[in-house]
Amino acid sequence: MLRKILVVGAGKSTSYLLDYFLEKAIEEQLYVIIADLNPAGIPEKFKTHTNFKVVGLDISNTPERQKLVQQIDLVVSMLPAGLHMTVAKDCIQFEKHLVTASYVSDEIKLLDKEAKKKGLIFMNEVGLDPGIDHMSALQIINKIKAKGGKMLLFESFTGGLVAPECDNNLWNYKFTWNPRNVVIAGQGGTAKFIQEGTYKYIPYHKLFRRTEFVDIDGFGKFEVYANRDSLKYREAYGLTDILTLYRGTMRRVGFSKAWNMFVQLGMTDDSYTIEDSEGMSNREFTNLFLPYSPTDSVELKLRYYLKIDQDDIMWDKLQELNLFDNKRIIKLKNATPAQILQNILEESWSLADDDKDMIVMYHKFGYELNGVKKQIDASMVVIGEDRSHTAMSKTVGLPVAVTSLLILNKKITTPGVQIPLSSNVYDPVLAELEHYGITFKETEVPYLGYNPDSVAS
DSSP states (O other): OOEEEEEEOOSGGGHHHHHHHHHHTTTTTEEEEEEESOGGGSOHHHHSOTTEEEEEOOTTOHHHHHHHHHTOSEEEEOSOGGGHHHHHHHHHHHTOEEEESSOOOHHHHTTHHHHHHTTOEEEOOOBTTTBHHHHHHHHHHHHHHHTTOEEEEEEEEEEEEEOGGGOOSTTOOOBOSOHHHHHTTTOSSOEEEEETTEEEEEOGGGGGGSEEEEEETTTEEEEEEEOSBTTTTTTTTTOTTOSEEEEEEEEETTHHHHHHHHHHHTTTOOSSOBTTOTTOBHHHHHHTTSOOOSSSOHHHHHHHHHTOOTTSHHHHHHHHTTTTOSSOBOOOTTBOHHHHHHHHHHHHHBOOTTOOEEEEEEEEEEEEETTEEEEEEEEEEEEOSSSSSOHHHHHHHHHHHHHHHHHHTTSOOOOEEEOSOSHHHHHHHHHHHHTTTOOOEEEEEEOOOOOGGGEEO
């Protein structure tokens, strides 16, 4: 008997997810319905396969959406995070399992009691970050604890970057995920973490000038800036007494200092709209954030405002983005500064058809065992194939697909709203991901603890 899956949303992150279901369709007796607002963009191989059905769906069309949910056993929601709740309510009503790659929202948490009552698994945070970061970290943390070790330090950093062979701009960066999330990263709160037993806080306007450095064997040096809340998983990871807990985002060295120019100018602000933005040139947009001068050029005012010289690499980085171009016209009506900046950056930072992206994840575990302080470094690097089969889609989509199959095969059985913190979830998921080249390199190194010399102020 066929087991039926509904995949809602078939965007950039679903190429490997759908390929995995295609690969397993016959042997696992799967029937997959792919529902998307733009079904024409879904590859022909799914439209012609007897175990697949492709349909158009506007998620706000309740009768059509619910008609699909009633037909299946499990829903994979790859929609934007804010839309998961719409599908989650359907899953409660029609008693279907749900899997997402997104952070579990407070709204969905409220469905926990009802999900447990109906024996439903609502698995969230099984993508890359969140997802693989949880599972890989907990697997090592729990091994350390099983040996009698006491955790002293845990640091975890992830970056979606461009592969070295396709790294051809001064920023050493291209968009591999939702560009909006890059532009507004770090906003809406102060970054908080704990280092050597002391709580640390970094406000948004200082975030990109407080970086640490990480070396990844074979790939060189990276920098990291703090995530908004490193402490939210302290209890979930069983690290309530840990001295250092720090999570962050990885970039190539120099990116954060350059990005800070946009923060200081106010170009990343998403809290107000520019009424006459449509038809404005890039140069006019840049000038909005600079003092008035009847004689000085936009270039001169900006260099003076940011205190950068004409021979500074920072100046070259700004010029590379065509910020002073009078002929490039903004086509967004009543847009926020952040939306306009995103639009400008996408012209320079979008992946070309033959570009490859790269995912880098790094964990540092410091612990004490039999009175001796020890350290394990673990790193994962995944290179994408091309613009459609990216490392990002692989590391986000595959764990979602693997988890979905484990639920259907009753290898994961605990009901309720949850994230992958149990070994009966992360062990089989990580084992399956290894077959697809998603693996960690673990190295025992001398214990370094937290090294303040690695911080750029």
